[in-house]
Amino acid sequence: MAFFKSILGKLKQGLAKTREVLSVGLRSLLLGRKLDEALINDLESKLIAADVGTKTTTRLVTQIRADFRSGTISTGDEVLAYLKDELKRLWPEEDRRLRIAGAGPTVILVTGVNGVGKTTSIAKMCSHLRHEGKSVLLGACDTFRAGAVRQLEIWSERLGVEVVKGQQGGDPAAVAFDACAAAKSRGVDVLILDTAGRLQTQDPLMRQLTKLRSVIAKQIPGGPHETLLVLDATTGQNALRQAEEFDRALRPADGGSTGLTGIFLTKLDGTAKGGIVIAIKDTTNVPVKFVGTGETPEDVQPFDPNSFVEALFAEDVPGA
Amino acid sequence: MFERLSEGFSNALRRLSGQATITEDNVREAMQDVRTALLDADVHRDVVEQFCSSVMKDAVGQDVTKSLRPGQEMIGIVYKRLVEVLGGDASVEPTLGLTPDGTIPKVAPPPTIVMMCGLQGSGKTTTCGKIAAYLKKRGRSVMLAAADLQRPAAVEQLQTVARQVQDEMPGSAMVHCYAEPEKVAEYGKAVGVAVGVCQRALAAAIKAGVDTLILDTAGRLHINDDLMNELQAVRKLLNPHQIFFVVDSMTGQDAVNSAKSFHEKLEFDGVIMTKFDSETRGGAALSVKHVSGASIRFVGVGEKLDALEEFHADRFASRILGMGDVLSLVEKAQTEVSERDAQEMQAKLEKGELTLDDFLKQMKTLRRMGPMKQLLGLLPGVGSALKDVNIDEGQLDRVEAMIHSMTVKERKKPSVIDHPRRRRIAAGSGTEQSAVGGLVKQFEAASKMTKQMAALSASGRMKAMAAGGAAPDMSQLRLKGSSHTSSIRDRFKKRKK
Ligand SMILES: Nc1nc2c(ncn2[C@@H]2O[C@H](COP(=O)(O)OP(=O)(O)OP(=O)(O)O)[C@@H](O)[C@H]2O)c(=O)[nH]1
Ligand SMILES: Nc1nc2c(ncn2[C@@H]2O[C@H](COP(=O)(O)OP(=O)(O)O)[C@@H](O)[C@H]2O)c(=O)[nH]1
Ligand SMILES: [Mg+2]
Ligand SMILES: [Mg+2]
Numbered sequence: 139m140a141f142f143k144s145i146l147g148k149l150k151q152g153l154a155k156t157r158e159v160l161s162v163g164l165r166s167l168l169l170g171r172k173l174d175e176a177l178i179n180d181l182e183s184k185l186i187a188a189d190v191g192t193k194t195t196t197r198l199v200t201q202i203r204a205d206f207r208s209g210t211i212s213t214g215d216e217v218l219a220y221l222k223d224e225l226k227r228l229w230p231e232e233d234r235r236l237r238i239a240g241a242g243p244t245v246i247l248v249t250g251v252n253g254v255g256k257t258t259s260i261a262k263m264c265s266h267l268r269h270e271g272k273s274v275l276l277g278a279c280d281t282f283r284a285g286a287v288r289q290l291e292i293w294s295e296r297l298g299v300e301v302v303k304g305q306q307g308g309d310p311a312a313v314a315f316d317a318c319a320a321a322k323s324r325g326v327d328v329l330i331l332d333t334a335g336r337l338q339t340q341d342p343l344m345r346q347l348t349k350l351r352s353v354i355a356k357q358i359p360g361g362p363h364e365t366l367l368v369l370d371a372t373t374g375q376n377a378l379r380q381a382e383e384f385d386r387a388l389r390p391a392d393g394g395s396t397g398l399t400g401i402f403l404t405k406l407d408g409t410a411k412g413g414i415v416i417a418i419k420d421t422t423n424v425p426v427k428f429v430g431t432g433e434t435p436e437d438v439q440p441f442d443p444n445s446f447v448e449a450l451f452a453e454d455v456p457g458a
Numbered sequence: 459m460f461e462r463l464s465e466g467f468s469n470a471l472r473r474l475s476g477q478a479t480i481t482e483d484n485v486r487e488a489m490q491d492v493r494t495a496l497l498d499a500d501v502h503r504d505v506v507e508q509f510c511s512s513v514m515k516d517a518v519g520q521d522v523t524k525s526l527r528p529g530q531e532m533i534g535i536v537y538k539r540l541v542e543v544l545g546g547d548a549s550v551e552p553t554l555g556l557t558p559d560g561t562i563p564k565v566a567p568p569p570t571i572v573m574m575c576g577l578q579g580s581g582k583t584t585t586c587g588k589i590a591a592y593l594k595k596r597g598r599s600v601m602l603a604a605a606d607l608q609r610p611a612a613v614e615q616l617q618t619v620a621r622q623v624q625d626e627m628p629g630s631a632m633v634h635c636y637a638e639p640e641k642v643a644e645y646g647k648a649v650g651v652a653v654g655v656c657q658r659a660l661a662a663a664i665k666a667g668v669d670t671l672i673l674d675t676a677g678r679l680h681i682n683d684d685l686m687n688e689l690q691a692v693r694k695l696l697n698p699h700q701i702f703f704v705v706d707s708m709t710g711q712d713a714v715n716s717a718k719s720f721h722e723k724l725e726f727d728g729v730i731m732t733k734f735d736s737e738t739r740g741g742a743a744l745s746v747k748h749v750s751g752a753s754i755r756f757v758g759v760g761e762k763l764d765a766l767e768e769f770h771a772d773r774f775a776s777r778i779l780g781m782g783d784v785l786s787l788v789e790k791a792q793t794e795v796s797e798r799d800a801q802e803m804q805a806k807l808e809k810g811e812l813t814l815d816d817f818l819k820q821m822k823t824l825r826r827m828g829p830m831k832q833l834l835g836l837l838p839g840v841g842s843a844l845k846d847v848n849i850d851e852g853q854l855d856r857v858e859a860m861i862h863s864m865t866v867k868e869r870k871k872p873s874v875i876d877h878p879r880r881r882r883i884a885a886g887s888g889t890e891q892s893a894v895g896g897l898v899k900q901f902e903a904a905s906k907m908t909k910q911m912a913a914l915s916a917s918g919r920m921k922a923m924a925a926g927g928a929a930p931d932m933s934q935l936r937l938k939g940s941s942h943t944s945s946i947r948d949r950f951k952k953r954k955k
Pocket of ligand 1: 250251252253254255256257258259280283286333334335336368404405406407408430431432433437578579609677679
């Protein structure tokens with residue numbers, strides 16, 4: 139992924155403060171261990187503690203137990219390899235790539251429930267697209283939350299990009315319309331739209347997303363190219379409902395099958411593992427594209443199933 | 459939605475109630491479902507284990523296996539325990555020898571100092587505004603202090619919120635905002651600056667003579683030592699009367715980690731669960747309570763500044779178990795329906811001998827228990843769904859009137875109701891003929907169905923209640939402005955910002 143190559147160096151720095159995203163320096167529950175029933179139980183516990191959920195955990199563990207009993211696998215290393223494989227199969231590389239428009243501006247619509255990190259994640263994507271040499275325009279469609287427009291504006295000033303905004307309390311669809319028009323007339327490569335946090339239970343607000351989508355599609359054929367759900371890694375089982383409902387609300391009017399095109403998993407620099415994304419893949423089939431690992435625009439990585447799985451089974455080693 | 463959520467727990471009930479004799483093994487097995495239900499509700503696995511073992515102890519102690527209704531008894535035990543654990547010392551008055559006023563103590567000399575803390579995006583700033591509105595309504599003036607110098611526009615956000623509370627929320631007390639916008643810095647460059655801001659905010663609050671000072675701090679990770687030290691410094695210098703830990707109620711297993719660290723470093727006094735309007739089951743509440751011992755004080759139920767409720771352990775417990783307030787319903791039913799009545803009803807049901815008289819009796823019993831909307835509100839999933847729906851009690855009155863206008867024979871055998879009889883009944887009850895026809899048709903369909911159901915599961919009296927009373931009743935219920943129940947769910951979602 140050329141998109142991220144240029145920033146790999148920076149990432150490594152950023153990772154110094156992330157404790158578990160990289161397995162380096164962390165001991166794993168599985169590595170170098172012989173498989174037995176007790177270890178399988180530990181593994182089950184770890185998956186539950188990572189918010190994978192009872193259903194998906196049972197599915198995974200049942201498979202592993204069966205393979206263990208039939209003698210197909212006998213070590214922790216094999217389990218780790220199996221799970222990595224499983225996740226890679228779940229999320230093939232091409233699914234994790236950012237979709238870019240063939241011609242004209244690429245539109246990325248960023249959605250999610252309240253406080254998950256949408257605006258910050260936009261700053262992150264913006265920063266890295268710019269490292270890539272792409273021109274970026276932001277659209278402040280969160281006209282609801284106090285200070286939301288100003289927050290995006292501050293990021294745009296720090297990053298040196300333009301932002302299209304409307305009035306506080308105004309119609310977000312109108313802002314989206316203006317932003318699309320500006321993106322076309324200025325010929326920018328990527329337009330990223332921020333939206334207000336909303337709970338999947340709030341029907342009128344979910345319908346507002348449907349409307350946003352169609353406004354964009356009318357302005358820019360093929361858009362929005364990416365509809366991302368920003369998900370906080372500390373979220374529990376409710377994330378399943380979030381994925382389902384945002385996916386439903388964002389389906390294209392012409393009956394296309396995909397609403398959401400990807401997940402931006404934030405706050406992985408904490409102690410939460412974000413295991414719910416595995417369950418989401420089981421139910422809603424949305425791939426994870428990025429992970430957020432801090433509060434600055436540099437704290438972002440492309441999603442990597444390998445290190446994600448390793449982190450699930452990382453043991454807390456003080457000082458590591 | 460709730461149907462799915464309550465599945466785990468209902469399984470446990472079904473397994474227990476469907477058996478002639480119950481062994482301790484059965485109880486243990488049923489506990490497995492309880493365990494799954496709790497995990498699905500995001501209660502931390504260790505907390506689940508401890509909780510379940512204490513419930514097992516209770517169950518064995520009370521010898522559920524000998525009980526006539528072991529399923530219900532088990533639910534009762536689990537629920538009671540859960541309320542107990544969640545409620546804990548919620549009723550204990552704030553310490554420090556202060557005059558308790560709600561959950562935010564009043565002190566002399568003022569101001570009462572309240573500090574918010576928690577992870578990023580948990581809802582601290584919004585909650586500051588909600589608490590300010592809560593106090594303003596009670597005639598208490600407030601100063602909000604913008605001690606988040608890190609998140610872009612956090613200061614503007616709090617200033618806006620303060621203005622909104624001042625201008626739009628009920629009450630005449632003043633709401634101020636103290637801020638030092640020039641101290642705002644990029645991430646990581648303002649660590650420690652908040653301490654001075656809080657000190658100066660206190661001075662300003664004293665000068666302004668406000669009743670309460672609320673400190674809005676920046677969100678931080680519990681593993682970020684520098685930022686945790688900053689909060690410790692504020693705590694040391696200002697010695698807040700109440701420190702609230704603000705948690706997103708959608709939080710999963712990680713809630714124990716953050717709550718534990720925040721509590722170790724700050725010994726917070728209370729917990730505020732936000733975003734409870736998210737249909738989450740909110741098991742994090744149990745985790746947080748378990749590791750910190752601190753009571754949950756408030757629950758955030760929306761983005762608006764009045765969307766704050768005081769915490770009720772029983773409501774949370776029902777939600778965690780995904781069962782609505784079924785227990786109160788069971789209790790109510792028990793006081794209204796005698797054992798003999800219920801058995802009689804069950805027998806009639808099984809034989810398909812239910813008459814409109816029985817139906818009338820059931821309906822009256824049910825209505826004696828309270829307004830229909832309130833009753834339905836006690837059922838899992840239905841309560842919140844009916845929040846914005848008007849149930850037409852008048853419709854129920856009309857059903858009663860129609861049955862009252864029928865002869866004994868007609869009530870026993872509604873199929874005899876022909877056109878002339880229909881006209882008479884309609885005239886007698888002041889309703890339309892079509893309504894009479896509809897009632898008869900629905901009653902026949904419902905009794906056919908209940909007969910089949912009764913044949914399938916000849917069990918407990920809860921079912922008799924549900925089938926004999928509620929089912930035909932519900933079929934008569936018309937929700938104003940909508941004719942089919944599928945729209946209940948839609949309505950549930952119709953909550954505006
Ligand atoms: N530690 C950590 N904090 C993050 C991350 N992403 C965002 N945050 C923080 O989370 C908080 C909320 O982030 P925002 O970007 O404002 O979230 P939002 O989803 O736009 O919020 P609303 O617009 O209020 O719904 C801020 O304090 C961010 O600094 C992350 O990856 N790690
Ligand atoms: N639906 C809902 N949203 C809430 C609630 N409390 C806070 N929010 C929203 O959550 C987001 C983050 O809140 P904020 O107060 O800025 O969090 P902070 O970062 O902890 O200060 C905002 O979009 C709020 O509007 C709540 O109880 N329900
Ligand atoms: Mg935002
Ligand atoms: Mg804040």
